[in-house]
Amino acid sequence: MSSLTEQASKHPRLHQLPQTHQLKALMTIIRDAETKRGDFVFYSDRVIRLLVEEGLNYLPVVDKEVTTPMGVPFQGVAFEGRICGVSIMRAGESMEQGLRDVCTSVRIGKVLIQRDERTAQPKLYYSKLPRDISDRWVLLLDPMLATGGSAMKCIEVLLEAGVREDRILFINLICSPEGALTMLEKFSKMQIVTAEIDEGIDARKFILPGLGDFGDRYFGTED
Amino acid sequence: MADGHSRTSTLMLRSAGRPPWYTPDGRNLPAYMVGIAGASASGKTSVARRIVESLDVPWVVIVSMDSFYRKLTPEESRQAFLNNHDFDHPSSYDYGAALTALERLKQGLATQVPQYDFTTHSPSSETQYVYGASVIIFEGIFALYDPKILAMMDVKIFVDTDSDVCLARRIRRDVAERARDPLGVLQQYDRFVKPAYDGFVRPTTNNADIIIPRGLDNEVAIGLMIQHVQRRLDAHHAVLMRPALVSRCRGLDGPGDSLVVLRQTNQVRAIHTILCNRDTPRSDFVFYADRLSRLAIEHGLAQFALEDKTVATPTGRTYRGCAIAPDVTGVTVLRAGGVMEKALHSVARPAHYGKILIVADPASREPRLHYAKLPPGIAQHKVLLMDATIVSGANAMMAIRICLDHGVPEHNIVFIALLATAQGTRAIHAAFPAVKTVVAILDPHVTGDDLLIRSGYGLFGDRYFGTED
Numbered sequence: 001m002s003s004l005t006e007q008a009s010k011h012p013r014l015h016q017l018p019q020t021h022q023l024k025a026l027m028t029i030i031r032d033a034e035t036k037r038g039d040f041v042f043y044s045d046r047v048i049r050l051l052v053e054e055g056l057n058y059l060p061v062v063d064k065e066v067t068t069p070m071g072v073p074f075q076g077v078a079f080e081g082r083i084c085g086v087s088i089m090r091a092g093e094s095m096e097q098g099l100r101d102v103c104t105s106v107r108i109g110k111v112l113i114q115r116d117e118r119t120a121q122p123k124l125y126y127s128k129l130p131r132d133i134s135d136r137w138v139l140l141l142d143p144m145l146a147t148g149g150s151a152m153k154c155i156e157v158l159l160e161a162g163v164r165e166d167r168i169l170f171i172n173l174i175c176s177p178e179g180a181l182t183m184l185e186k187f188s189k190m191q192i193v194t195a196e197i198d199e200g201i202d203a204r205k206f207i208l209p210g211l212g213d214f215g216d217r218y219f220g221t222e223d
Numbered sequence: 224m225a226d227g228h229s230r231t232s233t234l235m236l237r238s239a240g241r242p243p244w245y246t247p248d249g250r251n252l253p254a255y256m257v258g259i260a261g262a263s264a265s266g267k268t269s270v271a272r273r274i275v276e277s278l279d280v281p282w283v284v285i286v287s288m289d290s291f292y293r294k295l296t297p298e299e300s301r302q303a304f305l306n307n308h309d310f311d312h313p314s315s316y317d318y319g320a321a322l323t324a325l326e327r328l329k330q331g332l333a334t335q336v337p338q339y340d341f342t343t344h345s346p347s348s349e350t351q352y353v354y355g356a357s358v359i360i361f362e363g364i365f366a367l368y369d370p371k372i373l374a375m376m377d378v379k380i381f382v383d384t385d386s387d388v389c390l391a392r393r394i395r396r397d398v399a400e401r402a403r404d405p406l407g408v409l410q411q412y413d414r415f416v417k418p419a420y421d422g423f424v425r426p427t428t429n430n431a432d433i434i435i436p437r438g439l440d441n442e443v444a445i446g447l448m449i450q451h452v453q454r455r456l457d458a459h460h461a462v463l464m465r466p467a468l469v470s471r472c473r474g475l476d477g478p479g480d481s482l483v484v485l486r487q488t489n490q491v492r493a494i495h496t497i498l499c500n501r502d503t504p505r506s507d508f509v510f511y512a513d514r515l516s517r518l519a520i521e522h523g524l525a526q527f528a529l530e531d532k533t534v535a536t537p538t539g540r541t542y543r544g545c546a547i548a549p550d551v552t553g554v555t556v557l558r559a560g561g562v563m564e565k566a567l568h569s570v571a572r573p574a575h576y577g578k579i580l581i582v583a584d585p586a587s588r589e590p591r592l593h594y595a596k597l598p599p600g601i602a603q604h605k606v607l608l609m610d611a612t613i614v615s616g617a618n619a620m621m622a623i624r625i626c627l628d629h630g631v632p633e634h635n636i637v638f639i640a641l642l643a644t645a646q647g648t649r650a651i652h653a654a655f656p657a658v659k660t661v662v663a664i665l666d667p668h669v670t671g672d673d674l675l676i677r678s679g680y681g682l683f684g685d686r687y688f689g690t691e692d
Binding site: 020027031050053057066 | 486488489490492493495496499500501502510514517518521524525527528529532534535536537538540541542544545546547548570572676679680681682686
């Protein structure tokens with residue numbers, strides 16, 4: 001483990017899924033260059049479900065007393081706070097169904113951010129967000145956090161729309177330590193939920209060892 | 224040829240749910256074994272059936288010696304097709320194969336009983352699966368012949384019917400049912416059947432505990448014998464499992480590392496609250512039960528140690544991870560455990576599925592096994608056993624015992640439940656320490672004389688399937 005990876009894994013606002021054998025097995029399948037698309041989609045969806053469940057755990061709950069079928073009072077908790085999803089197009093859309101599976105009829109906004117070839121900076125091309133997003137918790141969806149350029153641009157868009165930064169949870173499958181640390185430093189209240197923290201990024205901004213281009217492999221648009 | 228020519232040679236009879244066949248510490252009680260010998264056409268099968276009908280035992284198997292004819296040599300086989308082989312000689316049977324099968328049945332293990340193919344005069348490639356008999360009846364002309372088999376028997380019966388009655392029955396049966404001519408039947412009787420009886424079968428009366436003259440007509444003798452067997456069986460089933468488990472585990476400490484409880488995250492606690500709430504509408508109950516099941520299943524799968532695997536990623540680098548478990552079988556304890564099958568189906572492929580139906584006896588609330596169907600090869604699989612709740616642990620123990628009886632090692636079993644009591648998990652751990660138990664919520668106690676959870680989900684299956692009163 002590189003020192004940067006270790007540093008990232010200890011960051012209090014970067015939450016990794018429990019590193020079980022089972023998760024390793026799922027990640028092995030989706031990282032394997034030989035994996036067929038059907039398996040890639042199936043096992044990615046499984047990891048996404050785990051990530052969404054984990055992400056929701058950082059939402060608040062309030063105490064609630066209920067009565068059990070045996071007529072006994074039970075001191076429990078209830079969900080508190082409304083949520084929405086925001087996916088960064090195109091790859092982030094692959095995570096929407098995982099969110100819908102656990103939060104039926106959840107509102108989902110979309111943002112298209114691409115690299116401006118003249119400035120080499122990420123540029124916002126399109127955004128459509130729920131009107132009352134400023135009252136909501138936001139699960140930001142993008143499967144790969146490499147440099148963090150698009151995601152940081154997206155967070156700026158969310159903040160401009162009135163979202164509280166401490167209510168932003170960025171959910172991804174794999175992140176690079178430098179991307180995650182840069183992002184957490186720039187935004188001091190948001191949180192990241194990820195399955196694994198990798199070694200770094202290459203010159204083409206791909207995460208290493210990573211899994212290649214997630215959107216192409218998920219949507220079947222490889223060359 | 225000995226009798227049983229065209230009959231099903233192994234007969235499993237079930238009349239009601241099977242009560243626990245093991246002790247509270249999870250060890251199988253040996254099945255009760257009855258041997259019935261006697262001349263060909265003496266009425267052994269009828270006596271066996273009368274015993275089955277009269278005993279108050281739900282699961283009984285009648286195993287015929289016909290299953291254990293040995294494979295003939297080519298010359299013997301040629302003679303057999305000419306009706307020249309002596310099937311009534313003691314050397315016609317494979318006592319080793321019989322011993323193996325009967326030992327397994329006696330230990331309560333799932334057993335493949337051989338079948339004999341009378342058209343080819345050789346053991347069939349097909350075997351018959353037998354599981355769960357509390358009483359085994361082994362019948363055949365040489366049932367009381369082999370000393371090792373005799374040593375396993377709890378009661379040994381010789382049906383001593385007059386030889387002319389036997390001969391008359393035999394002629395009637397072979398002519399009517401098997402289209403033989405009477406002269407041929409008589410020839411065979413003189414050459415093989417009678418000498419074998421006088422020389423080998425009749426002397427085994429010395430091994431019998433009870434000799435029943437006149438076969439089925441002797442109602443007094445049969446009645447006395449049935450009373451004796453019933454008394455012995457009643458002593459077996461005197462223990463009530465649920466109270467025994469609860470009192471046994473009352474003084475014990477925590478269940479040790481075989482229990483894994485899901486992280487009590489906000490989501491898990493909030494879902495638990497929704498399921499506990501008697502006012503939760505059914506659609507929400509189903510939705511959140513499914514969600515909790517999925518979390519529990521993922522956590523259950525995470526308990527299996529997996530082998531290392533290194534792969535190359537599309538970036539040209541290597542990743543050191545794990546290979547996914549090759550064969551996973553999900554076994555649901557119906558009805559409520561069936562809820563979790565959907566969650567397993569969503570995450571594991573290809574998976575095999577087994578089903579076990581355990582129903583509480585209405586009067587005693589003791590578990591009764593009604594049905595078990597497990598996939599072939601399960602002994603080599605990783606097994607996820609699923610039930611919605613663990614209360615006293617009695618149902619879970621029965622389900623685990625069934626997997627063990629089918630050859631699954633304890634360490635390949637993970638038992639998954641949504642809600643469990645500490646007592647129930649302790650009972651499981653005390654009996655089967657290598658079985659991992661994964662529960663979403665650990666609720667501390669069973670209380671009251673009915674040994675139920677007060678703070679739980681109520682009747683989970685009824686709420687999920689919408690079958691409340």
